Structure formats: structure tokens, C-alpha cells
Amino acid sequence: MSRRTAVIGGGMAGTAAAKRLVAAGHEVVVFEAADGLGGRARSWHRPEIEPDVGINLMYVSFYPRMSALIREYGLEGDLVKISSNVHISKRGRVVGLSSDSPLDLLRYPHASFRDRVAFLFATLREVRRREELDLFDPLKTEHLDDGATAAEYGARITSAAGFDYLLRPQIEGFWNFASEGVSAVHARALLAWLGGSDFFVLRNGMEVLSERNAEGAKVRLGHEVTGLREAGGGISVGFRGGDGNEGAEEFDSAVVATPAPIAARITGGLDEAVVPAAARAFLETQEYEPALSMSYLVDPGALPKSAHIVAGGADDPPLRNMITYERTLIGEDGGRSEKLLVFCYPGRANTRRLLGQGSERQFAEVTPLLKTLWPDFPEDPRPFQAAERPYGFPIPAPGRYRASARVIREQRGPVVFCGDYFNSPTTEAALLSGYRAADALAGGPTT
Ligand SMILES: Cc1cc2nc3c(=O)[nH]c(=O)nc-3n(C[C@H](O)[C@H](O)[C@H](O)COP(=O)(O)OP(=O)(O)OC[C@H]3O[C@@H](n4cnc5c(N)ncnc54)[C@H](O)[C@@H]3O)c2cc1C
Structure with a gap:
């Protein structure tokens, strides 16, 4: 008998769960609030640069499940190797x-x-x-x-x-x-694991993996889930569609694959028999470090290529890190010039302060900080794109691995949870967590 399962959240974890559930014969509907799949692994794209990809997440050679997907989908040719060197700054001296x-x-x-x-x-x-x-x-x-x-x-x-x-x-x-x-x-x-590992990006962005993983499921983009409740032996999923209209749909089971605070909120009305107290406490106590990425276009040679430059020291620095990628800039007259796209991430206090302030103010505050990390940063960088992730990095606090292992072991239907907050803030961890949530519902292998 086919079971209808809702997957709430179309990031790496949710779409990994969808893939497994479709393979196990479930009829799967993915509800995704954004206008595309991939969640935090989704890049922004701008036509003035080639490749047009902005934030481009790194895939590391010790990600086994992602390696298997890249092979399965024939994406090896899209892998671009990047440097695994880190440049560490101490009072302006970068080594x-x-x-x-x-x-x-x-x-x-x-x-x-x-x-x-x-x-x-x-x-x-x-x-x-x-x-x-x-x-x-x-x-x-x-x-x-x-x-x-x-x-x-x-x-x-x-x-x-x-x-x-x-x-x-x-x-x-x-x-x-x-x-x-x-x-x-x-x-x-x-x-x-870091030593001897190779780092890559996928040429057109990592969201391609979520898109491929969701094949076989129905995908409802622009659908924000507002709450789950028990209904007639199943689970009713309430949502707000892109047109602002509210609706609800019934399922046999649900995988909740949003960041933990959202998961806690939308399942808050479910009984303890469906969401056990330990799982609820786990969801409610997960904290996140937000991320604010500011990018600039500069001339090549100003900084090393495909470099990761980070601040050393115990203090929370004004600017935490920079990552550089090569891009071709296409001018309005069609002229092409080589550039470096430099991503900069402010430190913790500055990120929290600047979140939600609008890109004009964010650039005005971050641009004067660029030389704190790279003293020779060009005088007139071209601000390019700002991107915010309020739920950036779930914090693996001491004891978190023990607590999450307990929730993983005890999870069973009709409602299960997944996301990188179970393991570590990496796409590979999100994949594993999605597979495990699907297996808890479908009774498959647990890897
Ligand atoms: C700036 C930054 C850089 C990173 N770089 C790397 C890297 O280089 N390599 C790496 O491996 N990892 C990296 N990560 C971590 C990686 O992005 C995450 O670990 C991973 O993408 C998390 O996937 P997820 O499915 O658990 O969560 P998410 O990607 O957050 O997916 C959750 C989904 O749920 C949706 N959603 C939320 N609320 C609702 C709702 N109410 N209804 C419907 N849908 C909803 C969201 O829109 C989202 O699509 C980075 C993270 C950040 C923030």
C-alpha cells in the first residue's frame, strides 16, 4: 500500500529524505517556503558574472554520501577543485x-x-x-x-x-x-579528517543535488508550512501558499526538515505521543550562529585565487573570513574582464548587529573592515551582493551529540525530524540525517 508522506523543507536533509521515501514506494509531497530547492545550500545567481553562481558551498572528498550522489547523477565533470590552504591572519600578517x-x-x-x-x-x-x-x-x-x-x-x-x-x-x-x-x-x-582532503565546488551550485534528489516527489515551492496537527489517524499539514491563501492537506506521515526552531514551532500542537518530550526539548534548545555574506568584485592579483583567509586569535574579530573565487564579469557592452569575487563574513557581534539592516548599510559598515583581514585589500572594491542566513550554523554544543543520538534512536512515525542540527553544519550531515529520518518511517537501512 502506498503511503502519503509530507516532507517539510526542501533543503539537503528534506530532499534526501524525499529520495529515500520515493524509492521505498511512498507518495511524497515536498513543501518548501522558498522559491527553489536547496535551502542553505542554494546559491544566488547573477547574469553579469560567469559562472553566474554566488555562494558556492564546498564539497570535501571525505563526504561519502555526497560523493555517491555526484557519481549517481554523473556530475563529476561539474566539480571544480579549489585550494585546501587556509591563510591565517595575526594582527594583519597573513600566512x-x-x-x-x-x-x-x-x-x-x-x-x-x-x-x-x-x-x-x-x-x-x-x-x-x-x-x-x-x-x-x-x-x-x-x-x-x-x-x-x-x-x-x-x-x-x-x-x-x-x-x-x-x-x-x-x-x-x-x-x-x-x-x-x-x-x-x-x-x-x-x-x-582535514589533512589530505580535497575541496571542490559544483560549477553551477550545489542545489542541483537537492533538485535531483526530489525527482519523483511532488514539489510545492512557495509553500510555507504553518502547523501540523493530528487528523483522522494521520497528519494534517497546514500551509500558506505563494498567493497568500491558506490550505491544509492530509498525509499518513511527515518528515520535518526545517531548522530546529521552526520545527519546534510548527509541531508545537502535536501530542507527546507523536513528538516525545525528549525530541521536543532537543528541538527547542538548538541554537544557531547567523551568517551574513557580503561579496565584492575586485581585480585579479589583489588577493590569492580560490583562497580561504581567516582571522586568528581568541577575540571575535570585526571580519571573520574571506573566500575568493575567479569569475568573468560581462559588461553592459558585452565586454569581458577577469575578476575575483570575494566573499566576506563579519565576526559574530557584527553579524548579529547587521542582520536585517539592508544591504546599503551592511556594505557601508563592512567595506571599511576589509583591510583588517587583508591589509592590501583594494581601495575601491565593487559591492556586489549581500546574503543573509538567520539560521546559519547550528551550534554543536557540548553534549549535543549525545542528545541527538538519543532522538535519532527513538524517532518513529508518524512524524520524524531531520536537519544538520542533528550532526554538524555540513551538507553531508544534512544528507545523512535526511536518509535516517526516511528510514525511521519506511523501515529501510539506516545509513
Ligand atoms: C554561509 C554558509 C556557508 C556554508 N558553507 C558550507 C560548505 O561550504 N560546505 C558544507 O558542506 N556546508 C556548508 N554550510 C552548511 C550547509 O549549508 C547546511 O549544513 C545544510 O545546507 C543544511 O541543510 P538542511 O536541509 O539541514 O537545512 P536547510 O538548508 O536550512 O533547509 C531547510 C529548508 O526548510 C525550508 N523551510 C523553513 N521553514 C519552512 C516552512 N515553515 N515551511 C516550508 N519550508 C520551510 C527552508 O526554506 C529550507 O529550504 C554552510 C552554511 C552557511 C549558512
């Missing part, structure tokens, strides 16, 4: 640090020799425990989540100052959350 090169590490001037050697040995120790230190799977890491923070772990394996310029920038430069508020497991998993 490259390759995660692949022990020699680079031994020459690195921002940490003492003793810290560098200690860091190298700690990395080797964690690499030996790779299988346990899975960045994406709390069922593997929960037993290591003993309440210690990444900052405590860092100060144990090196000195606190060593941590500030060796590991902290690699955590905060990618996710912007404070290492003092993050589980040590997150830091250890990064150490275990």
Missing part, C-alpha cells in the same frame, strides 16, 4: 597553512615551535581514530562527547595561544561559532 603539509606546519610563525609539534602529534593521534571521529554521525561520536569544549581540548593538546592560531581559526573560520561553546568532538573530528 598560508596547508592542512596537507607537516613541513608547512613546522614553519608556521603564528604559534610557538613547541605548540606546532604538539599539534602535529595530536593530529596524528586523531587520524588514527578516524572511524570513531565521524564529523557527520552522532551515533559514532556520542560516547566521546563528554562535556568538554573545543577550546578546552585545544588548550590541552597545545597551549591556549597555540590553539588560537592553529585550530581555532579552522573551526571559527568555517562556522563562526565560538570554540568555547562547541563540543570537543567537533574539533577532534576536524583534526582527524
